[in-house]
Amino acid sequence: MKPIPVSAFVEQNVRNVCQKPLTTLGFLTFSFSVMGTCLKFRNVPLRCCSIKRTYSFTSAEALPSHAKVVICGGGVQGAALGYYLAQHGWGKDTIILDQGKIGKARAHHMSGLIGIFKPTPAETRITEESIKLYDELARMGFDTGFKQCGSLLLARTRDRLTHFRRMKSHSVCRKIECYLLTNEEIAKRYPYINTQDLQGGLWIPIDAVADPHTICESLATLAAAQGVRMFEHIQVNRVLTSQNKVAAVETDRGTIKCDFFVNCAGFWARSLGKKTQPLVKVPVQAVEHYYLHTKPIKDVDENMPVVRDLDGHVYFRVKDGCILAGGFEPLAKPVFEDGALPLSVEESQLEVDWDHFAPMLEQMVHRVPLMRGAVLDKLCNGPESFSPDCKWVLGETSEVDNYFVATGMKSLGIASAGGVAKHLSEWIVTGKPPYPLNELNVQRFVPLHNNRQFLLERMREVPGVHYQLPYPFSEFRTGRRLRVLSVFPTP
Numbered sequence: 302m303k304p305i306p307v308s309a310f311v312e313q314n315v316r317n318v319c320q321k322p323l324t325t326l327g328f329l330t331f332s333f334s335v336m337g338t339c340l341k342f343r344n345v346p347l348r349c350c351s352i353k354r355t356y357s358f359t360s361a362e363a364l365p366s367h368a369k370v371v372i373c374g375g376g377v378q379g380a381a382l383g384y385y386l387a388q389h390g391w392g393k394d395t396i397i398l399d400q401g402k403i404g405k406a407r408a409h410h411m412s413g414l415i416g417i418f419k420p421t422p423a424e425t426r427i428t429e430e431s432i433k434l435y436d437e438l439a440r441m442g443f444d445t446g447f448k449q450c451g452s453l454l455l456a457r458t459r460d461r462l463t464h465f466r467r468m469k470s471h472s473v474c475r476k477i478e479c480y481l482l483t484n485e486e487i488a489k490r491y492p493y494i495n496t497q498d499l500q501g502g503l504w505i506p507i508d509a510v511a512d513p514h515t516i517c518e519s520l521a522t523l524a525a526a527q528g529v530r531m532f533e534h535i536q537v538n539r540v541l542t543s544q545n546k547v548a549a550v551e552t553d554r555g556t557i558k559c560d561f562f563v564n565c566a567g568f569w570a571r572s573l574g575k576k577t578q579p580l581v582k583v584p585v586q587a588v589e590h591y592y593l594h595t596k597p598i599k600d601v602d603e604n605m606p607v608v609r610d611l612d613g614h615v616y617f618r619v620k621d622g623c624i625l626a627g628g629f630e631p632l633a634k635p636v637f638e639d640g641a642l643p644l645s646v647e648e649s650q651l652e653v654d655w656d657h658f659a660p661m662l663e664q665m666v667h668r669v670p671l672m673r674g675a676v677l678d679k680l681c682n683g684p685e686s687f688s689p690d691c692k693w694v695l696g697e698t699s700e701v702d703n704y705f706v707a708t709g710m711k712s713l714g715i716a717s718a719g720g721v722a723k724h725l726s727e728w729i730v731t732g733k734p735p736y737p738l739n740e741l742n743v744q745r746f747v748p749l750h751n752n753r754q755f756l757l758e759r760m761r762e763v764p765g766v767h768y769q770l771p772y773p774f775s776e777f778r779t780g781r782r783l784r785v786l787s788v789f790p791t792p
């Protein structure tokens with residue numbers, strides 16, 4: 302089915318959205334009804350619309366008894382999927398349930414970086430789709446902080462520079478514009494970067510930043526405008542099956558019969574999968590992820606690109622005159638080790654461990670000495686879900702037909718959401734993915750990958766993979782010897 306162009310939005314507390322408004326290039330036509338009167342606005346220049354928060358949620362209403370698709374999770378992934386299903390004409394048949402508030406989960410816990418180069422072509426393509434979507438939202442007038450400021454990757458070693466040269470050659474077939482820079486070029490363009498120990502860099506102009514929270518709200522708004530219903534403060538207890546096929550979803554407010562279920566429950570996805578009979582394995586585990594905010598720094602360059610010092614495991618961006626910096630440490634800290642997961646956003650806030658963060662902070666001030674004199678505003682620590690091979694977890698599960706998942710976003714949830722939702726919606730509607738997504742398919746895992754002990758052990762190593770040099774044939778060192786031949790020597 303041809304996607305329906307995006308169109309209307311609903312003002313806060315306004316119900317009964319008219320279903321047919323359409324965008325025209327550069328102008329927006331929208332309509333909504335207040336107390337039974339349908340109001341229409343035509344040809345409003347897009348930039349004139351200040352689109353703020355806006356979808357009407359319906360937690361006070363009774364749950365429907367049936368829906369074609371039930372999405373569990375109203376984070377950025379669930380909202381994006383709702384939006385794309387609506388584009389396929391399934392808006393009125395889709396509902397999103399969240400145990401907290403839609404769009405409020407962890408969208409605040411993000412640095413908002415969107416880097417297009419990913420380890421595999423499928424992931425790169427997905428990120429490309431996300432950038433296209435966020436660009437479209439910006440052109441429609443949604444204030445999402447989307448800015449294509451580009452990114453600069455730094456190499457401290459010759460091996461890293463060789464890898465950048467490989468990326469440069471891959472960029473030709475992947476059609477990604479990028480340029481190798483010498484140290485002198487980096488120093489000239491970005492004088493605040495310490496280039497003393499560098500070998501060079503790679504400049505990628507298409508890379509972007511955005512505000513994850515408003516992206517999530519914008520997508521929820523557009524989804525609601527096309528009929529998707531959203532219910533807050535409703536917990537999905539389990540998925541009921543019949544002959545190994547999704548039959549219904551049991552919540553704390555009643556049961557909803559449905560044809561498809563999508564588990565977009567972030568780091569809760571594994572525990573939700575375990576509650577289904579037969580058990581659905583979703584091997585993800587939450588890990589601590591840190592970033593800091595400085596207070597505004599005088600004369601900071603607002604157009605500074607995202608800087609990724611991969612060998613120092615840290616990244617930087619500028620936001621509202623402040624520096625925001627985070628990292629992917631080589632030895633990470635899994636959280637919720639006893640399996641007890643928080644039930645609210647507040648409970649998901651993690652205590653900061655300065656001893657753990659200190660090595661990253663050291664690398665930050667080394668690379669951007671300007672930070673030495675900056676005043677710290679706050680250090681954030683949020684849980685983020687990773688899979689055992691540091692790849693997203695998507696698709697239909699092998700255990701239950703019509704049970705889909707989209708999780709394990711490995712701190713790239715905003716970069717992935719648009720593209721993942723586009724492909725997953727097509728997969729749900731047509732029965733197959735738009736192109737082979739084998740390396741991301743949830744079916745790549747076997748039951749032992751879902752073992753908590755294995756996940757905890759493996760997760761210490763996984764986040765570091767992001768910035769690790771991908772040498773050929775490299776293997777994980779943790780979580781080994783799970784299956785060995787009987788003749789395997791024991792220590």
Ligand SMILES: Cc1cc2nc3c(=O)[nH]c(=O)nc-3n(C[C@H](O)[C@H](O)[C@H](O)COP(=O)(O)OP(=O)(O)OC[C@H]3O[C@@H](n4cnc5c(N)ncnc54)[C@H](O)[C@@H]3O)c2cc1C
Pocket residue numbers: 373374375376377378379398399400401402404405406407408410411412413414415535536537538565566567568569570573590591592681682683684685707708710711712713714715716717
């Ligand atoms: C510090 C930090 C920095 C980050 N920086 C970036 C970045 O720069 N770029 C980037 O792309 N990503 C970044 N991320 C990652 C990003 O925040 C996540 O990947 C993204 O928010 C995941 O979105 P989601 O929708 O998959 O999951 P979530 O946002 O976790 O949403 C899952 C939802 O499911 C609901 N839920 C769970 N179980 C149930 C249930 N049983 N019943 C009902 N509802 C349920 C939850 O309430 C929640 O609202 C960062 C993360 C952290 C922690």
